[in-house]
Amino acid sequence: MRPMLRDDLQAMTGYHSPQLDVAVRLNTNESPVPPPQEFRDEVAEAVRNVDWNRYPDRGASELRSKLAARYDLEPSQVFAANGSNEIIQSVLLAYGGPGRSAAVFEPTYAMHSQIARSTSTDVVVGERSHDFALDMAEVRRVIETHQPAVVFLCSPNNPTGIVDPPETVGEVLGMVEGYGGLLFVDEAYGQFSAVSATTLLGEDRSLVVSRTFSKTWSMAAARLGYLLGPSWLIESLELVVLPYHLDAVTQIAGSVALDYADAMDARVAMLVEERGRLVDAMSELPLEVWPSGANFILFRPTDVEGAALWQQLVDQSVLVRNCASWDRLDGCLRVTVGTPVEGDQFLEALRSALT
Numbered sequence: 001m002r003p004m005l006r007d008d009l010q011a012m013t014g015y016h017s018p019q020l021d022v023a024v025r026l027n028t029n030e031s032p033v034p035p036p037q038e039f040r041d042e043v044a045e046a047v048r049n050v051d052w053n054r055y056p057d058r059g060a061s062e063l064r065s066k067l068a069a070r071y072d073l074e075p076s077q078v079f080a081a082n083g084s085n086e087i088i089q090s091v092l093l094a095y096g097g098p099g100r101s102a103a104v105f106e107p108t109y110a111m112h113s114q115i116a117r118s119t120s121t122d123v124v125v126g127e128r129s130h131d132f133a134l135d136m137a138e139v140r141r142v143i144e145t146h147q148p149a150v151v152f153l154c155s156p157n158n159p160t161g162i163v164d165p166p167e168t169v170g171e172v173l174g175m176v177e178g179y180g181g182l183l184f185v186d187e188a189y190g191q192f193s194a195v196s197a198t199t200l201l202g203e204d205r206s207l208v209v210s211r212t213f214s215k216t217w218s219m220a221a222a223r224l225g226y227l228l229g230p231s232w233l234i235e236s237l238e239l240v241v242l243p244y245h246l247d248a249v250t251q252i253a254g255s256v257a258l259d260y261a262d263a264m265d266a267r268v269a270m271l272v273e274e275r276g277r278l279v280d281a282m283s284e285l286p287l288e289v290w291p292s293g294a295n296f297i298l299f300r301p302t303d304v305e306g307a308a309l310w311q312q313l314v315d316q317s318v319l320v321r322n323c324a325s326w327d328r329l330d331g332c333l334r335v336t337v338g339t340p341v342e343g344d345q346f347l348e349a350l351r352s353a354l355t
């Protein structure tokens with residue numbers, strides 16, 4: 001007899017985006033450009049000197065100190081893990097779990113509810129308003145009805161690009177603190193936006209903010225994310241992470257990357273400018289285009305089917321994310337902001353498909 005999968009996992013499907021062989025890949029929100037060559041050389045040199053027979057620094061102290069300095073926090077207020085997905089999982093293992101719930105406001109990043117389910121945390125779903133902004137009456141309803149152990153926000157939100165202003169996040173935080181819940185703000189795209197929930201952080205606040213090296217740091221290959229929050233909460237995550245979960249190579253890559261913050265800022269500035277250019281050009285076409293604080297743009301053709309447009313782009317070797325069949329995103333596509341050359345290829349394919 002084969003072993004039986006956990007009952008609550010049987011109906012679940014995995015999360016993946018299709019990897020097609022095309023010339024222009026604008027579907028997974030990665031950075032279009034790699035980090036600088038000096039960064040690669042420095043990481044390679046440091047990796048040569050790793051004590052391979054020893055376990056890595058369990059507390060990732062150098063990396064956490066550098067991250068803390070960047071945000072004017074203490075190292076004890078920073079947690080680092082294998083991508084923000086391990087961060088989400090750790091928080092849910094420690095604060096979610098059987099008999100507890102996590103709230104999400106759809107449409108949003110699918111991994112929040114996916115990881116909630118895999119940690120046996122109930123998922124309660126609230127709806128965003130028609131323009132994809134948070135609807136505060138709905139937020140209050142969900143929070144008062146369920147008192148979720150963890151409330152997820154995502155700002156800029158994936159896949160819409162919508163930013164929650166700090167006043168809104170502060171209001172949600174007030175509601176969540178009222179009954180002893182935890183507010184988790186996923187800022188995977190935080191550096192692309194002018195505002196951040198990090199301004200609300202404090203030792204006496206039930207707020208954590210996650211960020212990742214996958215997008216802005218051009219380091220999706222490394223799997224490194226981090227969480228900023230009160231030290232009592234960060235410390236509690238040690239109870240659920242596996243021993244030495246963050247290997248020496250990943251710690252080195254993150255720590256060296258932080259010495260190249262200027263290069264990161266320049267890449268982000270380039271992409272923000274390119275985002276503006278794409279939004280302007282797309283607004284001239286028969287498309288509904290949502291404002292974005294991230295490195296991607298959500299749009300919907302007004303005269304043709306989203307799925308048909310997606311296929312026409314693929315036929316021209318341009319791959320964007322097909323959200324057309326996703327709940328609440330009927331007919332929508334999402335394009336990652338790439339280099340200006342990729343942007344031109346995308347716009348050309350779009351124009352030829354739509355006119």
Ligand SMILES: *Cc1c(COP(=O)(O)O)cnc(C)c1O
Nearest residue numbers: 083084085109158188212214225
């Ligand atoms: C891409 C993304 C992440 C990144 O996860 P990693 O595990 O750090 O690669 C997290 N949150 C959101 C909303 C994302 O879009």
